[in-house]
Amino acid sequence: MRYFGVEELLFSALLDSLFIGFDDFNPEYTRALSLSISENVPIQYDHGPSSTAKIPRIIHHIWFTGILRDDSTQAEIPLVWSGAQAMCRDNNPDYTIHIWNEKAGRDFIQENYPWHIPTYDGYTFPIQRVDALKYFILWHYGGVYIDLDISCRRPLDPLLEFSAWFPRASPLGVNNDLMASRPGHPVFAKIIQSLQVYNYHYYFTYPTVFWSTGPMFVNTVLKDYWDNLTKVVDHYYRYSGPGDIAVLPPIFYSEEYTFFGHRPGGSWHGDDAVVIVWLWERRWAVLVISVVQKTEQAAFLNI
Template sequence: MDMHQISQLRWYKNWRILVPLFLLLVFLYVYLMVGLSLAYTYFWWSFRSEGAFQWAVPEQVAQGAEPLIPPLLHQTWKDSQLPDEWKEAQRSCMDLHPGYEYKLWTDKDAEQLIATKFPWFLKTFKSYPYGIQRADAIRYFVLYEHGGIYLDLDVVCNKNLDYLRHFEFVAPKTYPVGVSNDIMMAKPHSDFALRLIKQLSTWNIFLFVKYATVMFSTGPMFMTIQYALYAHKERLSILPVQLYGKYKLTSDALFKHLHGSSWHGSDGKYILWIDRNAMLFASLVLLLLVSAATGLFVFCRHRAIVRRGNVGTLGQGAGGLAPGGVADAARGTLYGLAAMPSAVLARSGAGM
């Protein structure tokens, strides 16, 4: 075989590796984006003092200022027949705001709004595998189009919310980081609401379990990441925890939460476990990445040695490097790497 044929063979073998690698990177791009955005979000929230936020408190409202947010109350449900368990919460908010217009958005209303005002999003809206994703998404579009106050059905109003209408966009601070989307206020065509609806298509991702998929594609973590990445945070006001009332109910709390969360599945428990054991989980992920990188390095090195051995055999006869010996050596290296975690665990166990 001449050198031209050997060169063609080398390119063929390279493409056999590069094409699957490229496809793998394309597949992993979304998950890499999620990981980097989440890391930045945790970093951003972890190193911010209380004074770094624009707080949605009465003291921030200028005397005599005109409200920016219209007197509208928005809620969503699959149809017009609201379950009895949510009627008390609904009534509490309506009674405290007698001059407000109230709108219960059904699934039919939601799809009609998207189809008529935002047809570019209709395909994505219909593609969501979980109904809660559509319930999350529609609240952003409603606030962008009409403005007003959005409340989840399990939220009881304790006080009148008029003063909150003087801010451009309001969302409550939540645990462990970020903001929640169960209570939101926005002026019509808010810049941040526009960012939310535009980013929904980009973040239409599947993360293997329902809880994570919902949280990052349309839910609170989606909104938290968009907040962290948003350049004009001075236009966003955060409702303090003591006024939010979700984690500790005080006399200052504007709301009482009945804690519906009916869409949470058993997978939510695992996500919450990850949050409570963040350092352990991060260590496991780091170990996995190091192991994957080591395996990839050994694989690529093995392929390079085998390729050089094949070229030597084809160009020089039987004097080339025997691939079988290299393969055996590579397998031995991988077995050794695989045995390392067990050996480390056994040693640490013996020392306990």
């Protein structure tokens, strides 16, 4: 119980220590961004291609027929999301944009990673294949993966200077709805190699996706990845290897200076998601109640 709490806090502290900050950007860009936000006008700054950028100017989207819970035959990107995708295209006109569908995704896996096909075809839910495809295309091509319910509010060039980054989630960990990487980053090698290991079915849709291919899966693998690069000294993570992953903080992900906008999404979530989220938000209370119950049971048995 204590070990679980310490591990969780240490992981959160590590993520926070890797935040992308204003100091990571060109000072002129930072001034232009601040002016844009304060006056609520488009940013006036031509970042242009950078010779130091590690992440290629590629944006990946994925749309599979049947991903919407209320319409298993929806073949076209819903209008509410097409506007978000258009904003990413308009704000990044020089980027290559790939929109992957079921056939293109499976053909890509079959051609380049045939060892994953049995697991890929065996997934119960389409969103699991979508998640898996995200990791493979980032490992293979690099670029920025963006869920279709996320729009781009400005050019993404300042975020290409890092080897890889994930957005900070609340209250814990990182999200997998938006990720970026250079091609061949070792963290994505570990992620794709772990897909078969974590391929369990938990009866309900949400926990199955969450732990087998979704955010909890990514966080588990990410922590394992960092465990091989770090050691704990006096309850703090100390790097013993390269720190080549950054974390996009809320201020650039969903708050005042965000590069992105978030539209209605969560298309695969069901009623079980409500239960899981409710329990997660109250996890400390659940753990305390569990400990109290076990203590009372032990006391009763000792009477």
